[in-house]
Amino acid sequence: MKQYLQMIIFVLVLGLVTSLLLVGVDAWTEERIALNQQAELQSAVLDAYEIEYTIQQISDIFNENFDVVEAEDKTFFVHKETGSISFVIEGNGVWGPIVGVLTLEDDLVTIRRITILQEEETPGLGGVISERWYLDKYVGREMEPELIVSRNADLSNPNEVDAIAGGTRTSEAFEIIINAEYSAYIEVWNTLNGGE
Amino acid sequence: MKLIRLKYTKWFNISKNGLSQNNPIAIGVLGICSALAVTNRVENAIAMGLGVTFVIVASSLMVSMIRRFIPPRVRMVTYMVIIATFVIVVQLFLEAFFPIIAAALGAYVGLIITNCIVMGRAEAFAAKNPMRFTFYDGLANGLGYTYVLILVALVREVLAFGTILNYQVMPDGFVNWTVMAMAPGGFFVLAIFIWIIRELTNNYELQQ
Structure with a gap:
C-alpha cells in the first residue's frame, strides 16, 4: 500500500513541476510568438504590393502603407495608395485547416496575390497549395461569377485556374474556401462602403 | 603528466564514448530519422543538433536528479x-x-x-549516475549527434544548393544535384559517413 501511495505522490509532483515549467515558458514566449504570427501575416500583405521591409520594422512599414478596417467580425487591410484590399481566408482542407491571405486588385474582382500561411495537406501532393509557383497561377484570375479550380481548366476564361495534379481533394477544398470567404468578405465590404 | 592522466579520467572516457567510440548515429545508428530529414541545409542541422543536445542534457540531468x-x-x-516537457x-x-x-x-x-538517443541516455546512463557525469554524457552524446548532422548537411547543402549557410560557394555554372536535397541523398551521404567513422574507430560488427 505504501509503495502505491509513494508512486501516486511521485506522479503528482512530477506533473506539477513539469506543468509549472511549461506555464512559465509559455508566458515568456507567448508575446513573441504572437508578434511573429502577426509579422507573417503582414509580410504576406506587403509582398502583394512588392513593398520592401525588414523583419525589425515590418510593423511600422505595414502601418505606413495600410489601414486596418474592421467591420462585423471581418478584418480588411486596405492599401492607402490604391485602396485595394487584402483579407485572411480560412477553411477546412483535407487533413486540417488552410489559412491564407487573399489580395485583390482595386476592381475587387481580380486576384493580385494569394499566400498560404498554414496548411496540413499531403506533402508533395496537396501540399503544393502553399508553393509560390502554384499560387502564381491565380494571379490575374477573376473571382466573378465564381472561381473554378479544375483539372480541365479553360484558361481563356478569366475565372478558371488549374487544379493541383494529384491533389484533387485539396483543390476542391480550396475552391470552396476561396469562393465562400470571398463572397462573405465582399458582402461586408460593400455594405461598409454602400453609402459612397 | 597531466595529459596522460587525462585518458583515465571518467569524464574524458564519457566524452570519448559519446563523440566517437559509441557515437549515437555512426555506431548506435540511433536518431536516423531526423538525421536524414533535416540535414539538407546546414542551418537546419545546427538548430536541430542544438535542440536535441539541450533536450538530452536537460532531461538526463532531471532524471539523474530524481533517480533515487x-x-x-x-x-x-x-x-x-x-x-516531452x-x-x-x-x-x-x-x-x-x-x-x-x-x-x-x-x-x-x-x-x-521520439529520438531514441534521448530516451536511451536517460535509461542507460542518467538513471544510474550522478548529475555531473550525466551532464558530460548528455553533452557528449548531443554533440556527437550534432557534428555528424552538420558534416552530412555540409556535403548535402553544397551539392544540392551550391551554398553553405546560404552563401554561394560553388561557381555559377554548377548544376544542383536535386537528389541531395531529398531523402535518398541523405541515405547516401549518411551511409558513407557511418562507413568512414566505423573504419576510423575500428568498429566492425563481427558475425557470431
Missing part, C-alpha cells in the same frame, strides 16, 4: 513526461526567437521526443 525517487514501475513514463520548451523557444528555422524544421522539433 523514481518508482521502477513508472520509470519509462517518467522519462517520457520529462523529455523539454521538447515543448525547445519548440516554443524556436517559434518565439527563430520562427524561420522553426518553420523549416516543421514537425521534426516535436519529433525530438
Whole structure:
C-alpha cells in the first residue's frame, strides 16, 4: 500500500513541476510568438504590393502603407495608395485547416496575390497549395461569377485556374474556401462602403 | 603528466564514448530519422543538433536528479513526461526567437521526443549516475549527434544548393544535384559517413 501511495505522490509532483515549467515558458514566449504570427501575416500583405521591409520594422512599414478596417467580425487591410484590399481566408482542407491571405486588385474582382500561411495537406501532393509557383497561377484570375479550380481548366476564361495534379481533394477544398470567404468578405465590404 | 592522466579520467572516457567510440548515429545508428530529414541545409542541422543536445542534457540531468525517487514501475513514463516537457520548451523557444528555422524544421522539433538517443541516455546512463557525469554524457552524446548532422548537411547543402549557410560557394555554372536535397541523398551521404567513422574507430560488427 505504501509503495502505491509513494508512486501516486511521485506522479503528482512530477506533473506539477513539469506543468509549472511549461506555464512559465509559455508566458515568456507567448508575446513573441504572437508578434511573429502577426509579422507573417503582414509580410504576406506587403509582398502583394512588392513593398520592401525588414523583419525589425515590418510593423511600422505595414502601418505606413495600410489601414486596418474592421467591420462585423471581418478584418480588411486596405492599401492607402490604391485602396485595394487584402483579407485572411480560412477553411477546412483535407487533413486540417488552410489559412491564407487573399489580395485583390482595386476592381475587387481580380486576384493580385494569394499566400498560404498554414496548411496540413499531403506533402508533395496537396501540399503544393502553399508553393509560390502554384499560387502564381491565380494571379490575374477573376473571382466573378465564381472561381473554378479544375483539372480541365479553360484558361481563356478569366475565372478558371488549374487544379493541383494529384491533389484533387485539396483543390476542391480550396475552391470552396476561396469562393465562400470571398463572397462573405465582399458582402461586408460593400455594405461598409454602400453609402459612397 | 597531466595529459596522460587525462585518458583515465571518467569524464574524458564519457566524452570519448559519446563523440566517437559509441557515437549515437555512426555506431548506435540511433536518431536516423531526423538525421536524414533535416540535414539538407546546414542551418537546419545546427538548430536541430542544438535542440536535441539541450533536450538530452536537460532531461538526463532531471532524471539523474530524481533517480533515487523514481518508482521502477513508472520509470519509462517518467522519462517520457520529462523529455516531452523539454521538447515543448525547445519548440516554443524556436517559434518565439527563430520562427524561420522553426518553420523549416516543421514537425521534426516535436519529433525530438521520439529520438531514441534521448530516451536511451536517460535509461542507460542518467538513471544510474550522478548529475555531473550525466551532464558530460548528455553533452557528449548531443554533440556527437550534432557534428555528424552538420558534416552530412555540409556535403548535402553544397551539392544540392551550391551554398553553405546560404552563401554561394560553388561557381555559377554548377548544376544542383536535386537528389541531395531529398531523402535518398541523405541515405547516401549518411551511409558513407557511418562507413568512414566505423573504419576510423575500428568498429566492425563481427558475425557470431
